[in-house]
Each structure stands twice: as C-alpha cells, then as structure tokens.
Amino acid sequence: MNNELINKVKDTFYNAFGYQASHVFQAPGRVNLIGEHTDYNDGFVLPSAINFATVVAASPREDNRVRVISVDYDNAEDEFLIDDNISQSTQTWANYIRGVVKHLRLRGLTFNGADIVVSGNVPQGAGLSSSAALEVVIGLTFTSLFDLPLTPQDIALNAQQAENQFVGCNCGIMDQLISAQAEKDHALLIDCRSLETAPVMIPDNxxxxxxxxxxxxxxxxxxxxxxxxxxxxxxxxxxxxxxxxxxxxxxxxxxxxxxxxxxxxxxxxxxxxxxxxxxxxxxxxxxxxxxxxxxxxxxxxxxxxxxxxxxxxxxxxxxxxxxxxxxxxxxxxxxxxxxxxxxxxxxxxxxxxxxxxxxxxxxxxxxxxxxxxxxxxxxxxxx
The missing domain is CATH 3.30.70.890 (GHMP kinase, C-terminal domain)
Known part of the structure; x- marks a missing residue:
C-alpha cells in the first residue's frame, strides 16, 4: 500500500479544492518478465504489475468541468470541459488525462466532470509504464465515480486508444492491460491477439x-x-x-x-x-x-x-x-x-x-x- 502517496494526494486535494476527496484509486506500473516486441506481432507477453503506482484522489462534480492537479509537476493544474471538443494541452502529463476522458466520450458514455489530484512513484523514463498507470487510473476513476459499464479490459483498451490517437504514441496493449487486470503475486500471460489472459503464480520466495x-x-x-x-x-x-x-x-x-x-x-x-x-x-x-x-x-x-x-x-x-x-x-x-x-x-x-x-x-x-x-x-x- 502506497500510504505516503495516498496521504499526499488527499492532503493536496483538500488544500486545493477546500473539501475532502470522496474516492482514492491507484493503478500500478509494470515490468515485462519475457516476451519483448511480441505484442504488436499478435504474440504473447508475460508481465507483472509492480509495487510502484499512480494514485488519484477524486470527487465527482455536478457540471462537466474537470479540474486536475499533478503533485509531481509542482502542483501544475489543468482544467477542461467534457464535451466533443477536448483538445491537446500544452502540458504533456495533462494529455494522458484528456485523452482518456475524450475516448470515454467517443464510446458514447455520458458522465460529469470531476476534481482530481494525481501523484505517482513509478520511475519515469525507465520503461516501467508510468504513462499506462496514469491512463488506467483515470479510466477507473471515471468508471467508478459515474458507474460506467466498463470492464477492466475496456478500461485498458480505452487507455491504449488514448495513447495511440490522442497522445500520439503507437504502443501495444500490454502495458494498459497488466495495469488494469493484474492479480497479486501473479504474472499475467497475455495473448495480444485475443486479449485472453492467464494468471501465473510467482512462487513465494x-x-x-x-x-x-x-x-x-x-x-x-x-x-x-x-x-x-x-x-x-x-x-x-x-x-x-x-x-x-x-x-x-x-x-x-x-x-x-x-x-x-x-x-x-x-x-x-x-x-x-x-x-x-x-x-x-x-x-x-x-x-x-x-x-x-x-x-x-x-x-x-x-x-x-x-x-x-x-x-x-x-x-x-x-x-x-x-x-x-x-x-x-x-x-x-x-x-x-x-x-x-x-x-x-x-x-x-x-x-x-x-x-x-x-x-x-x-x-x-x-x-x-x-x-x-x-x-x-x-x-x-x-x-
């Protein structure tokens, strides 16, 4: 449990918005144990989620405004409206969030805005999927706040579409799928064609x-x-x-x-x-x-x-x-x-x-x- 991160996002939320966040969510980074460059060849991968994560404190709003604060970027702020014209931000980190929300809308889903504070300890630039963790936790946030009819696999696919089409990075599905669907103490064998998954226990020691x-x-x-x-x-x-x-x-x-x-x-x-x-x-x-x-x-x-x-x-x-x-x-x-x-x-x-x-x-x-x-x-x- 990332207690330090949880306290950080809750405290920042209260200080910024003047009330307590109603929900806290997290999504983990990942490491791929074996199966490299096989994902975009419709092949097999064997990743595991790890004990580094992105954490969100959030509350639903009555209107269609989204207010986001990123603790890890000196409490930088982003604000946008949920409509059909969600556009790129000049802040790179904010585009992962905007992209996920836009692609939820493109699925025909209806939901309100939210107040959100985000922070993470997935090492950035190390290839441990800090971006996928952010996309997945934002997808889970809106799914849970507004009771959207999405499975963990749907959340992962939406996150991948956001990264491919909004952020502009041509990634496979592995990173988002393991962040959304991992089981504790298990790796996950993923068939990147069918998206079938099979948990594989990692021995205790x-x-x-x-x-x-x-x-x-x-x-x-x-x-x-x-x-x-x-x-x-x-x-x-x-x-x-x-x-x-x-x-x-x-x-x-x-x-x-x-x-x-x-x-x-x-x-x-x-x-x-x-x-x-x-x-x-x-x-x-x-x-x-x-x-x-x-x-x-x-x-x-x-x-x-x-x-x-x-x-x-x-x-x-x-x-x-x-x-x-x-x-x-x-x-x-x-x-x-x-x-x-x-x-x-x-x-x-x-x-x-x-x-x-x-x-x-x-x-x-x-x-x-x-x-x-x-x-x-x-x-x-x-x-």
Whole structure:
C-alpha cells in the first residue's frame, strides 16, 4: 500500500479544492518478465504489475468541468470541459488525462466532470509504464465515480486508444492491460491477439529485481518504428497477418527468401513467442533452471537478432548473471537501447546481486544504476 502517496494526494486535494476527496484509486506500473516486441506481432507477453503506482484522489462534480492537479509537476493544474471538443494541452502529463476522458466520450458514455489530484512513484523514463498507470487510473476513476459499464479490459483498451490517437504514441496493449487486470503475486500471460489472459503464480520466495541501467534510450522511437516495419515485411513475405502465425520450422524452410536483417528480426519474434509460453509453464512448475535458460536466450535474441540492447545494458546483464548463476533469470526488459534489466530470483540472492552491481557497473559503464526490489501487485483498484 502506497500510504505516503495516498496521504499526499488527499492532503493536496483538500488544500486545493477546500473539501475532502470522496474516492482514492491507484493503478500500478509494470515490468515485462519475457516476451519483448511480441505484442504488436499478435504474440504473447508475460508481465507483472509492480509495487510502484499512480494514485488519484477524486470527487465527482455536478457540471462537466474537470479540474486536475499533478503533485509531481509542482502542483501544475489543468482544467477542461467534457464535451466533443477536448483538445491537446500544452502540458504533456495533462494529455494522458484528456485523452482518456475524450475516448470515454467517443464510446458514447455520458458522465460529469470531476476534481482530481494525481501523484505517482513509478520511475519515469525507465520503461516501467508510468504513462499506462496514469491512463488506467483515470479510466477507473471515471468508471467508478459515474458507474460506467466498463470492464477492466475496456478500461485498458480505452487507455491504449488514448495513447495511440490522442497522445500520439503507437504502443501495444500490454502495458494498459497488466495495469488494469493484474492479480497479486501473479504474472499475467497475455495473448495480444485475443486479449485472453492467464494468471501465473510467482512462487513465494521469488522476487522481481529491476535495475535501471540509466542509459538514456536515445534511438527508441525511430528504431521501434523500423523494427515494427521489418516485422510487417516478414509477415507479408510469409503471407500471414502477423509473425505469431509462423512456426519455427516454416521459418527455417523459407528463411533463404528473406533478406538477412529481416530474417533475424523474424527469428527473434518467432522464438520469443515460444519462449514466453515456455517461461509461463516454467513459472507454474517452479522450475527456475528452465526459466533462467529461457530469459538468457531471450536476452541473447534481443542482442543478436533484434539488435535492441546497448553495451551498458549487456554489461549489467553480464554482472547480474554472474552473481546469480543458474539460481535466477536475467534479461533486458522494455523497448530497448537502454532502460532496465529484470531478474526473477530467490529473495536471499538479492543482496549478493545488488552488491555485484554496485561494485562493478559504474566501472564498466560510467553510469550509476538505480535498483528497485519489487513484488507482484494487484491491478487498478479503489482504495
């Protein structure tokens, strides 16, 4: 429970609006354990919600005015009317909120305005989905305040549409879906085509360790679009809707007809989909050696076939793998070219891995890592 955040948004709400908020909601950030760049290929992902969240204090209004204060941006304010002409704000953070509200309206839903204070502790710019947490918690806020007929999946889809079409970021569905639907102490195997989900228990004594390389992700937007285009070209070559529909044996047979770069990109996606299914099974069976191998193979595939890692990230993975041995899995997580490394490992190994990172990473990269010890948490909820 993020008590400090809860108190902060409630106190700020009272000081700003002069009355007590009627409701408090939160939505978590997430880390993807395995299944990288598979989401937009209609494939499989295995994320977990984490114990970092975005929290909202809110009350419904009688009119159609929305007043929002963002504690994390020096109590910056945004105000707009709920009508058919919700437009962009000059404040980036406010557009996530405006976008969610606009897309709720585009679904034909009718609701009033609200007074809202928002704050979060999901590390920004680390690839842990601070934006999805904000979108989902705002969707839940309006759904709950006005009893809108939306499921958690609807809230996630609305959030994704807001980010794609209003904010202008071409993301898949994973981030919003895990923030909306996660179960405590579980990862969630998501089929990104059907949106079917299956919770997968994380054993009691295993923890999720996230270490941010603090390598700035410079190329991520342009390279993301290039990778996406290469995957679409490969799918067209195989005559399928998405690479999810290509078996590894078919890929091997027809690979000579692809240009070498596109073939490497396709091989990553096709093998990563299978690894993700196998990793979910390894987690269910409490089979750490299998999970360790699959996460290592995933990282090697991202490095060599999809070519989205960075020297600093590879160094961090190497340090962590050496420290944890075959007792834990380690891989880069997220879009690539920097960002975070995730490890699933026994709780009693954390200190050893953290000490190794603190002792060696700066020397090898001239950067200082940020360390987050995480548990798998529940999705968006009223507190």
């Amino acid at each position: 295993w923890r999720i360790l996230i270490i941010n390389s603090n390598k700035k992700r410079g190329l991520v937007d342009s390279e993301y679009n290039t990778r996406r285009q290469q995957c679409e070209e490969a799918a067209a070559f195989f005559g399928v809707k998405a690479l999810r529909d290509v078996s590894f044996s078919e890929f091997e047979q027809r690979k000579p007809g692809l240009d070498p770069i596109t073939a490497k990109r396709a091989r990553h996606i096709i093998t990563e989909n299978q690894r993700t299914l196998d990793a979910a099974e390894a987690l269910r069976q409490n089979n750490m050696p299998a999970l360790q191998r699959l996460m290592a193979e995933s990282h090697a595939s991202m490095r060599d076939d999809f070519e989205i890692t960075a020297p600093e990230v590879d160094a961090l993975v190497d340090i962590m793998k050496t420290a944890v041995g075959d007792l834990g899995g380690v891989r880069m997580t997220g879009g690539g070219f920097g960002g975070c490394v995730v490890s699933i490992l026994p709780e009693n190994m954390i200190e050893q891995v953290v000490e190794a990172v603190n002792a060696q990473y700066t020397q090898r990269s001239n950067l200082t890592a940020s360390i987050f010890i995480c548990t798998a948490e529940q999705g968006a909820q009223q507190l």
